[in-house]
Amino acid sequence: MxxxxxxxxxxxxxxxxxxxxxxxxxxxxxxxxxxxxxxxxxxxxxxxxxxxxxxxxxxxxxxxxxxxxxxxxxxxxxxxxxxxxxxxxxxxxxxxxxxxxxxxxxxxxxxxxxxxxPGLLMVRVMQEDYDIQQNMDDIRYHESEGWNHAHLPKISNGKPPPIDEMVIDTRVNPGHWRFKPGYIEGVSSEMWLGQHFFKHVGLDKQALYDVDWLEVTELGNVTHIKAYHKPFDSDVGEQRDLQIKLRKLLFGQSPHTDDPEFKLLSEFQPPMR
Known part of the structure; x- marks a missing residue:
């Protein structure tokens, strides 16, 4: 792995x-x-x-x-x-x-x-293949890897002709990440959050302690959180639910959060595998 x-x-x-x-x-x-x-x-x-x-x-x-x-x-x-x-x-x-x-x-x-x-913002540890699959929007890449994408929505890449084409809408994947001003909006089963992270996303650290599905440990100037016993490697079932909950918990209060994207992620129902 x-x-x-x-x-x-x-x-x-x-x-x-x-x-x-x-x-x-x-x-x-x-x-x-x-x-x-x-x-x-x-x-x-x-x-x-x-x-x-x-x-x-x-x-x-x-x-x-x-x-x-x-x-x-x-x-x-x-x-x-x-x-x-x-x-x-x-x-x-x-x-x-x-x-x-x-x-x-x-x-x-x-x-x-x-x-x-003192300048640390955030740390994520991931299963690399899962991270690639969740964030790759190129249909040809999915097909070359044998990844089923029939159930995933497709959108335009937004580019002018002749380089316009349809791509996979990765926003419905719980393991997708996005660059945001000052940080990356993305989650992993274990994360280490620096003091500046909470300021950047407008999160009260106490919110981490208010949920019963998250292990929270203070390590000096860093807060360690653990939502699952291994790196996420699935976008369905329990792992999907945990990734969505964790994303909403960490980034739901950020001024840079895209509410329609959160809604799209929550409402999408992938087929069970």
Whole structure:
């Protein structure tokens, strides 16, 4: 099972992106946890020794605001990745890790300084295939993967001819996410919420404690919530209900919430599988 870890920060917390790399000590973590000695620097598309990565990125001419690496074996294109970049259009910064499952599973060995960073917004851990399926609107992609989409509504992509086409309306999927000003509107079975998250979405933290289907734990400056015993991997039944309830709980008070979209999600009835 491939996992994905999405960590969001307030903008401009790491003008030198390698500060975050060093904060998490990713060089050591990749060696000790993933057993790697080399990695691919996506900026140069070259394989490099892990201990030389920071030095190579600090050279003049590289992009200090970002970093992005791939697995050295590159068994399948884009199967692994560890990437940080500012999301300038949405006013937050994002760290993504996917495919490096051991790094994600054993996150307690490296992420405490990251989790307690004062600029942390939100963390989600997801099952990667489910995340892709819930957010992919390309009909051809679904068909190439053998994913049934007959029951899903279709809408125009909104583009002018000749690039206009019908796409899947992913808004009816409980695992879909959307960029919003300052944060991502999306849920996972486990989430870690920084203090700034509650301000961004207009949520009173007490609301988390007022429901009996959510485990809530305070971890220093971060609130850990758990709605299910494993990463969500289904859009029907109990898991669907939990995802919809969690989305409404976390984002229902946000000034950026799209009420018609919430209504569409709640009213859609997928066939049981």
């Amino acid at each position: 491939n996992l994905k870890l999405n960590i969001n920060f307030l903008p401009n917390q790491f003008p030198r992106a390698l500060t975050l790399w060093e904060l998490a000590d990713f060089s050591r973590a990749l060696m000790d946890i993933e057993g790697l000695t080399r990695l691919i620097n996506i900026d140069t598309c070259r394989t490099i020794k892990i201990e030389n990565f920071v030095k190579s990125k600090d050279k003049v001419g590289t992009r200090p605001q970002t970093f992005s690496i791939d697995h050295p074996q590159n068994v399948k294109s884009f199967s692994h990745g560890l990437s940080f970049m500012p999301m300038n259009d949405w006013n937050f910064d994002q760290l993504l890790i996917w495919g490096f499952d051991e790094l994600i599973k054993q996150r307690e060995l490296w992420w405490r300084p990251v989790l307690q960073h």
